[in-house]
Amino acid sequence: MRLAIFVGCLVAVGALVQIGVLPKGLGDSNFVWVVLLALVLSAPLSFVLLRKQRDAMSEQLVGKVDRAKERLEANRSQEDGETA
Numbered sequence: 181m182r183l184a185i186f187v188g189c190l191v192a193v194g195a196l197v198q199i200g201v202l203p204k205g206l207g208d209s210n211f212v213w214v215v216l217l218a219l220v221l222s223a224p225l226s227f228v229l230l231r232k233q234r235d236a237m238s239e240q241l242v243g244k245v246d247r248a249k250e251r252l253e254a255n256r257s258q259e260d261g262e263t264a
Contacts, residue, residue: 185230192218
């Protein structure tokens with residue numbers, strides 16, 4: 181999704197540069213200018229637009245980490261019980 185947002189920004193910035201709304205950069209730096217501007221625009225857009233997906237992924241990760249901690253603690257208590 182993040183790549184799609186970047187590609188969309190790249191296409192939009194490229195089109196705006198070609199029609200003259202945005203400056204073309206200095207000399208032969210047109211491509212670099214377009215890519216950097218697309219990166220600068222896509223970063224905050226992806227932060228805002230992908231918030232729900234990021235929150236859902238963090239909830240999944242928290243659940244997996246909690247389960248792994250529980251299994252580790254259960255294994256530790258079994259080992260402690262066997263040696264005592």
